Amino acid sequence: MTLSPDRILIIGGGHGLGFALVEECIRRFPQSEVLATYRREDFALPLLNSKATRFKIDPLNETEVEAFCRDLGQIDLFINAIGVLHDDKVQPEKSLKDISIEKLTYEFQVNAFITPLWAKYLKKKFSQSTISVFATLSAMVGSIGENEIGGWYGYRASKTALNMFIKNISIEFERSRLKTSVVAIHPGTTHTELSAPFLKGIKHKVWEPNPAANNILDVLLDCPEEGTGLFKNWDGRNIAW
Numbered sequence: 001m002t003l004s005p006d007r008i009l010i011i012g013g014g015h016g017l018g019f020a021l022v023e024e025c026i027r028r029f030p031q032s033e034v035l036a037t038y039r040r041e042d043f044a045l046p047l048l049n050s051k052a053t054r055f056k057i058d059p060l061n062e063t064e065v066e067a068f069c070r071d072l073g074q075i076d077l078f079i080n081a082i083g084v085l086h087d088d089k090v091q092p093e094k095s096l097k098d099i100s101i102e103k104l105t106y107e108f109q110v111n112a113f114i115t116p117l118w119a120k121y122l123k124k125k126f127s128q129s130t131i132s133v134f135a136t137l138s139a140m141v142g143s144i145g146e147n148e149i150g151g152w153y154g155y156r157a158s159k160t161a162l163n164m165f166i167k168n169i170s171i172e173f174e175r176s177r178l179k180t181s182v183v184a185i186h187p188g189t190t191h192t193e194l195s196a197p198f199l200k201g202i203k204h205k206v207w208e209p210n211p212a213a214n215n216i217l218d219v220l221l222d223c224p225e226e227g228t229g230l231f232k233n234w235d236g237r238n239i240a241w
């Protein structure tokens with residue numbers, strides 16, 4: 001049961017992995033409708049010139065999210081590609097002395113809270129009769145089982161919280177008889193703005209965004225076969241929660 005989606009929604013589609021996912025969905029499914037949201041216009045110029053149906057939305061503004069989802073038709077594949085590791089508000093914390101309530105709150109808002117907020121308004125858009133996938137880009141560092149080196153308090157813990165949200169959403173969707181596979185996926189280390197300052201000295205492979213997007217799609221499209229409430233690596237293996 002491989003998913004062949006007619007309608008795809010990618011939030012955080014303005015650049016990085018989100019935009020690569022938009023491009024690869026358009027390439028793989030030329031007959032399908034690909035909808036993409038972005039926040040910062042100046043970072044989303046390639047998206048604005050793409051064939052995707054674009055919407056400028058603040059993904060944390062519940063009023064905007066509700067209004068956008070209200071008239072949306074059925075969705076077969078949803079991917080949240082939003083995340084923050086560093087920006088003008090936060091840098092990954094190396095030690096406890098670096099944490100603050102303000103910064104942790106912001107990291108949790110962006111990395112953890114967006115997925116359940118969108119699930120709240122998208123739940124009705126998934127079908128009880130045809131298969132679908134609801135996915136979010138998580139991170140290996142959010143795995144408690146695989147945490148051996150510590151650090152990055154807010155990013156790690158917010159991705160762990162995101163994973164719990166995914167597990168909970170999977171249970172609620174299943175109880176509502178939706179044929180939706182709900183998945184957190186680690187995309188693999190990829191050259192993007194998010195990773196750029198942290199790539200020096202990395203020994204494992206670093207992907208370009210488009211091959212990484214293809215890895216992600218290969219795994220997600222096969223997830224309905226496996227079930228729901230999954231934490232997947234880009235190569236298809238299951239990651240310890």
Ligand SMILES: NC(=O)c1ccc[n+]([C@@H]2O[C@H](COP(=O)([O-])OP(=O)(O)OC[C@H]3O[C@@H](n4cnc5c(N)ncnc54)[C@H](OP(=O)(O)O)[C@@H]3O)[C@@H](O)[C@H]2O)c1
Nearest residue numbers: 012016017039040081082083137139189190192193194195
């Ligand atoms: N790159 C990697 O190596 C790697 C590894 C593991 C996991 N991931 C995960 O993959 C996902 C995509 O990351 P990426 O590498 O593609 O990074 P990216 O190029 O920096 O893209 C980040 C996305 O998040 C949005 N975003 C950031 N801060 C936001 C905020 N405060 N409010 C709303 N939206 C915000 C950005 O939109 P705007 O610019 O429009 O705000 C953009 O769409 C993230 O969840 C990340 O944690 C990436």
